[in-house]
Amino acid sequence: MSGIQARFQSRRGDFTLDVDLQLPDRGVTALFGHSGSGKTTLLRAMAGLDRCDGHMIFRDATWQNDGQGDTQSLFLPVHQRAIAYVFQEASLFAHLSVRGNLAYGYKRLSAEQRRIGWDAAVEWLGLEAMLDRSPASLSGGERQRVAIARALLVSPELLLMDEPLSALDSRSKAEILPYLERLHRELNIPVIYVTHAVEEVARLADYIVQLEAGRVVAQGSAIDLLSSLTQRPVEGEEAGALIEATIRQHDDAHHLSELVLPCGQLILAPRLSASSNTPVRIRIPAREVSISLNVPEGTSILNILPARIIDHTEGDPGRVLVQLELLTDAGDTGVRLLSRISRYSWERLGLREGMQVQAQIKSMGLER
């Protein structure tokens, strides 16, 4: 059996966790939801830090199995599970140096268990210069980098991260996100990542599980879920589609980057820091996409792409959220966008499902 099975039922006060999940055993799965939705409770139950009734199977290892007919109840203690855990606060050991913190888990593994090497982890998170410092002398962002490296150094088969960026200011967040993206690209272990921040989901998640009041309300691949009309984990102003593009080239004079969409078309985005020919994920907020019937002339909008209206929904009063699919000469592409326009425009242009239109995407609105 492959994959991760997590089924938990637990009551604590007036909060009930009730989930039955089958998660992919590769890539980053985001447990997404508001505070109080049970994401951290679920993550702690998966790690074995809290005991909730249920069962947890990771690949072919059963970590917890409660009350399954006549099989014996089983609960593997945390230190025997092949996990690593990154807490919201770095929680470094105050009595150890950075080196001592990193070595804590590393030295508890036998040589053949060490699949992630010391030098690799130190280099990945840029810790070479701070090994001999004490945790108290580090900034918040540096501490969290040490905590991530410390977790990686137990060579986990499953990495659990509980809002690792939420306790940090926006500068430290921006400092750590690239490290996480790099881990995501280069590290071949499944990650379960708890967050309530859309930006982190958009940049890191492959699969999304949305929780509300202890229950799963939506789940699916990040690209499908974020561009879906019916199952939108992100409401209101934050709505927007996610697209995996490749950087073709940079236009430094105008501070732009030219990206190739999966369907082959080109769009312009604000200059990205990654180098040419690397894949990037781009979030296109619905509020930055408008619709016109013809190719407009004399507009400041740089990205104008042919598209077909797939579906629409009227959520907020006076506004319409439209789902579009990009078109090429070869036909439909499967690449979807969301666009938010006024209901007045929807009626004035006589828009309806199936119509072919031009999607106008404001370059400056594209988000990494």
Added chain:
Amino acid sequence: MDWQPILQPVWLTLKLATLTTLLLLLVGTPIAWWLSQTTCRFKHAISAVVALPIVLPPTVLGFYLLFFLGPNGPGGAFTQWLGLGTLPFTFAGLVVASVFYSLPFVVQPMQNAFEAMGQRPLEVAATLRASPWDRFVSVALPLARPGFLTAMVIGFAHTVGEFGVVLMMGGNIPGETKVLSVAIYDHVETMEYAQAHLLSAGMVGFAFLVLLGLYLVNGRIDRQVRA
């Protein structure tokens, strides 16, 4: 002046306090750790029992220990069965009494230190593959170091300063149970004020130095942690 009656109680007191402090560490650490971690509903009752000597007059504690460990008490019967004789009016009896008497003063700073550290460092250690015993040794003990230091100093000093329990349990046998506080009382009773002054002034100096040292060391640790 004959120095023998002056120095003998000093030496005896230091021996008693050192031995008592070591035993307190052995007995107090598991109690403090258990009290800091347990969710057992008897926790408060057990905390109260451990803390009793703080409130009780030392004579009460001494009286019960005397009764319990005496030839007709259950504890006394046990020590006799072991072939150790009875403990009252011996040095070993003083050690046992001192351990009971100073226990709360040692358990409380250690328990506070374990509680102040919170569960998080232990959880982190568990996710880094440390077993429960490993977590206790490699995380809880080092993080609770200031609490241990306080506990040792207070346990030692408190034993040096005890009087009521010693008098009840140990009596006044030179070289065996005549510790400093009892010797001072004895000197005053017999109007040997010069000796009483010498020992008392020594105690004042000792108490001041102990407390000064404690504050200096804990201040330094505080600064290290906050730096």
